[in-house]
Amino acid sequence: MLLSEMKEGHTGIIVRVGGNGALHRRVLEMGLTRGSEIYVEKYAPLKDPIELIIKGYHISLRVKEAANITVDKVTP
DSSP states (O other): OBGGGOOTTOEEEEEEEOOOTHHHHHHHHTTOOTTOEEEEEEEOTTSOSEEEEETTEEEEEOHHHHTTEEEEEEEO
16 A cells, blocks of 8 residues: 555555655655555545655655555554
8 A cells, every 4th residue: 555545544564665766765764665564644625735744754755655655554
């Protein structure tokens, strides 16, 4: 499942971070690495961006960027 498809309040484990170039590097530098647990706190009113909690930090990602991240073991 893609991170952009997760619902509010769900938790998952990052399996793969896609993308290329600067986008890929920026996502990795923000701490979204393989094996990390990620929690979808909420979506903005127009569904873009997504607010996430990873490693105790709040991060906002555009839906287009979140579509490059694959997650597994999604639980409510």
